[in-house]
Amino acid sequence: MDRLPWSKFHWRVVIALGITWVLDGIEITVAGAIGERLTEEGTLHFTAGQIGLAASIYLLGEVVGALYFGRLADKLGRRKLFIITLGVYLIGNLLTAFSFNFLFFIATRFIAGLGIGGEYAAINSAIDELIPADYRGRVDLAINGTYWLGAMIGAAANIAFLNPDLFDVNLGWRLGLLIGPLIGIAVWGLRRHIPESPRWLLTHGQSEEAERIVDGIEGDIKAGGVTLAPVDPSDALLVEQREEPGYKTLAQLIVREYPSRAFLGFMLMVTQSFLYNAIFFTFALILGKFYGISGGAVGYFIFPFAVGNLLGPLLLGKLFDTVGRRIMIGSTYCSSAILLFITGWLFKNGSLNATTQTILWCVIFFIASAAASSAYLTVSEIFPLEVRAKAISLFFAVSQFFGGVIAPFLFGKLIDAAGTGDVLDRDPLFWGYTIGAVLMFLGGLTAFIYGVNAERQSLESIAKPLSARHVAMASGGASRLTGGLGAGVRRDHGAGVLRAGPKGDATDGDTK
Template sequence: MGFDPRGKLNSFLVSSAGFLLDGYDLSVISFAILFLQKEMSLTTFQEGLVNSASLIGMIFGSLLFGVLSDKLGRKRLMGIDLIIFTVFALTSALSLNFIEIFVSRIMLGVGIGGDYPVSSSMMAEFSPSKSRGKYLVGAVSMYWIGTLLSALVNLSFLPLGEYFWRFSFAFGSILAIPVILARLRLAESPRWLISKGKLTGEGIPTVEEENKGVKGITDLFNGKIFPVVLLASSIWFLFDVASYGIGLYYPAIFKQFAFPSNYEVIYATMVIAIGALIGYVFAELAVDSLGRRATLLSGLGLMALLLGIGGVIKITGVYLLPYFAIFVAMEQWAGAVTLFYPTEIFPTPIRSSAQGFATAFSRFGAVLGVVFFPTMTKVIGLSSSLIVFSITSAIAFAISLYFVRETKKMELEKIAIGLRKGQVKS
């Protein structure tokens, strides 16, 4: 596209705030579950369900909001999804039993899930092609800023006693309010306007160029497009099995195998978040220079290698902290690309729907990892569980090696597959 939309920095900050809230929410529950388990007499399986409840809600939210975003526009939905988050973050804080917190967190997940396709599509469509990767990776990195913030909030409220988690949950609800207000002033995506014939001019793609012969969601299941949807979704699915399977249990792992003190667990979680952010700094440098393909393959390959090594040498104790800090740094190389790649390879009329489908599919992998990780570690141990996750990462690497094509510094309308072209341009 021949224009650089004014206010793209504002769009970046306001759009990426949804990822910050996601990181905050999932990290808050991963520490709170250590106390909820006793307070609500949760079984191991119920613990997994509570930990994964927002991920389950994301499946429904991403599908629904992805489709609505393509029909109604990005801007209209960017406040609604976070209103849902705000309401149910508060009801989570007031929950008294398993059913109440499980349902609250499922509904909270609907809001978070809805934000993924809407915000990531908005980011891709506002970003200039030469540095689009930098903007998209930066947006995803906000997840770990949310994680770091959750640790600081938990640290502040922990002296209040065993019910501190209620204040941490409520703080998340308050955190979303200024983001909602800022989104009311956000401009509509120019590419969505172009796709609907509402924005024309010199240097701007035509409706036909933007839409690539695709008219709506039914084209998502076309014989040429749907296999690409499945491959992109499968890579993200396999990545999430390991990423969330381990990621939502860092506090529990540190508590059981390394640090007995709750404060030490929080500090360890902060180190993990800092490790992830360092990984994102290098990913930002790589994604527009080395490219998407090299960044993704490096991340998935090192994930498989590190998890395999950790499983074979049976790493435990305080060594888990530097081990997971290094792992999470490299994990982000893969995590960022798996998340935003669908927004680059699908045309505007189905971009958000495709991203919603891919998000939903990936959350199935996340739920599998989160629900079964506690049981798996009890049955086969932590080391063998790491090897299982190493295998899933290796499979994701193999699929990516076959499927992923380079998209760096290319205009979206030149990348996107349509009904007239069955593959991504290299």
């Protein structure tokens, strides 16, 4: 799979699975924008603290969903899970639109979070295992960046639905919450045509099905007039079916075999999660309280902010495959941290208005968006095949708990601490911004020190499968699966053979 050229199949994967981030972007943008509306009389009349808590509950749902569905994705397969988790999200978000009090609102937000959290684990692992090595970095960043396409859709929808001249104040926000489910239903059918990961099939004794899938992918590519080079079988790895490892096994593996990679994943995921969830979930509250921007007008500011976030991964993504992971990840984290601190200082001094604040955020998050997307890319490619989805789930859960669940609630309180009236205390928010900047800078330093040179490497060379052992294969001994996975298939005991390292091994201080 790693040596295939880009094809229509890969476009189908990107469209059908990449919709996850579009939905999450819509979800969080709508929820963030309606926060200010839900504090008004005539709606549910929440406090700013309750809005922050509701955001934290949604992210807590993502944590639980990632851990639960992530384990199932490694046990039952990527394909089954990315169909189920989308359904859970659709149900939860649909119910949120019918909320009548705070308890019902946060309960349905939790359910929607369950689905999105499960999506992250199943989708990230499936994408990495289906996309060729030369494109994996830019594709992962671009797909994660489509979160902001969803944000743009959500912002545009809010401009209309939160306009009191068009919709009643207690109806418009409910209609805005239905945008995500409508798109989700439209693409649900596309996922039925995305196959199971051949890599996952090999480790679960289904080598014939894996070979059939790869034959089909290669057949479509050859039908377009492309000649595929044969795969050198000299680096083949025998992969045998084994007992499904759980989170305990994963934790032991990380501590014993991959300590520096674990620290790297933790720092990248937690720091970007804190930054994004702190600022974006309270975006509308800040615009409303400090700059007098409210209702549907918030969408005019969120839209350009989302454009900057979308363009960052799209324009910078290729550099993560060419310049390299370590340099690009460290640079984007550190530079966005410095810019955030400067912006926080200007905010504290009252030097900004709603427009200049948004422009600076657009610049910061053009860079930070690529950084945040690279965190998901990193944790999805530096751990072995058998625990990939669980590893994504574990790091996602930890990051959302420390960075996501805490940050919106904390920043909601910092906004409340500013007081009321014409004179507001900006110091609490400045210190919140400073914390976010320091954390991002530490994340960048971690990438410079412990980053893995995973660009253009096969997944098996970055992290050898737990059940793999090297086997010598004659030049003519690879089966048809060799042309797709870089593997031959041993049909005894359900074992398969993967080829690792087509362009050299990734290197860092941990065991491969």
